[in-house]
Amino acid sequence: MKYLEEYRNPQIAKRILDEIKATATKPWVLMEICGGQTHSIVKNGIDQLLPAEIELVHGPGCPVCVTPLEQIDKALEIAAQSEVIFTSFGDMLRVPGSEKDLFMVKSEGGDVRVVYSPLDAVKLARDNPDKKVVFFAVGFETTAPNNAMAVWQAHREGLKNFSILVSHVLVPPAMEALLSSPLNRVNGYLGAGHVCTIMGWEEYRPIAAKYKTPIVVAGFEPVDILEGILMLVRQLEAGEAKVENQYSRVVHRQGNRPARELVERIFEVTNRKWRGIGEIKSSGLALRAAYREHDAELIFNLGEISVEEPADCISGLVLQGLKKPVDCAAFGKTCLPQSPLGATMVSSEGACAAYYAYSRHTFQQKNRASAKKREAVAERDLS
C-alpha cells in the first residue's frame, strides 16, 4: 500500500537507528504521547533496538484507557435501557466498568451496536425514530471533529433522538500536567501525529519553551517513529527545545481548519477526569449549550457516580511515564487483557496491553538487564 510500505523499510530503519546511536551521548527519557505510537514501538521492538542512552516511556494518549470508570458505568446504565440503541467504536465494548462491560449488557438484551463512524449512529437515529440512539463519544482531538459533525448533522436534520455521551480529552493539558510534576522524567516528547493533523502544532510551542522540552510531531510507522526519536536526540544533544514536524506529509502547522472550526462551534473546553491520573483542568470537551439536547448525560439524567480503582493497579504511574508495565506485580498474572485491572490494560493501545500482546512479560529479565545498562550509562555520564 502506497504511503505505508515505504515507512516500514527495515534498511532505512536500521540506518536511522545507526544515526541515533552515533548522536546520543547522554541518557535521555523520551515519551511518545499516543497509544498508537506505543503499540507500533512495542510491536516493532523499537524500544529494544535503541541504544542504552535512550529510554522510551509511554504516555497517556489512549482515550479508551483514560476514560474514567464512572463514564463507563454511565454508558452501561444507558445501554441497558429498553428504548435505547447504544452505539460505540468496537474498542469500548470490552472495557470493564465497576461490575460489567458493554458486551455483558448486550448479552443481557441491551441493543449495543458497533459503528465504524459516528455518522452511522446518526443514520440509525434517522431510521429508528421510536428509539433513542446514543453514541459513546470517546477520543482525543483526532476524533472530536467526527463527533462534532455527527451532532451538527443530527441537529440540522432535527433528529432529537440522537445524543452522545461525551468523554473527550485534550492532549496539551495532559502533556503540561506531566511536565509540571516534580516527579517528571521526560526530556522530550514525540507528539501525536493524528491529533496534530487536526490541531496543528502551534499550541505546542509555548509548552516546549516553558519546560525547555523539545517536541517532535511524529507519524506511526517504524521509520516515522525512529526519525522522530533521532530529531529529538539531535535537539537534546544540542541543548535545543523546539517544536519540529516529522510527519509533514500529513500534518500542517495550522492543522485542519474546517475540522477545528466545527469542533469549536459544537464543543467547549471543560475540566475532565483522566482514569489513572485524576482531574486535569481544561483538558476535555463538553457540548455547548446550543447542542445540549444531544447530550446523553442530560437526557438520561445521570447523577454523579464515584468508583474506586483496584488498589494493586499502577496504571496511573505507567501513564505518567514513572513506571513500566513489567514493574507491576499484577502484570500478566492477575491483570490480563481478558480481565484488566486498570486503564493501561483495557485497550490494545494501552502500554500494558501492548507489552502483553508482544510477550514482554516473558522478557522481564532482559528488561532488567537493559535497566542496569541504563544505570551504568547514567553513572558514566555523572563521573
Add this chain to the structure above:
Amino acid sequence: MCLAIPGKVLDIYNENGLKMGRIDYAGTVNKACLEYVPEITQGQYAIVHAGFAISIIDEQEAQKTYAVWEELVESAAAEGTDIFGIPLENPPSDVRKGKKS
C-alpha cells in the same frame, strides 16, 4: 483510537448534504466523509480516521522525506555494505578498487 490510514479517493458524491467519497485501502473499499478536506479530488490519497478523511497526503513532502532516507541507505552502499554491514554482492566500482572514502 487515533488510528488513521491512507486511502485513495475513488469517487466523490453527496449523501444527506455531506460530501462523501469511496476510498480504496489497498483493495478494501469503504466510504468516508470528505467535509474536512473540501478541496480533495478523485485519485488523491487521504488519511482517514473513523470514517472521516482528516488530511490530504502531501505528495511533495512525502517525496522530500523519502529522498533524505534514500540518501542514508545510499551512504551505506557507498561503503560497500548494506545497512546491516553485510558486504554488497556488487559494490560500487570505487569501493571494489579499494577507494573507499
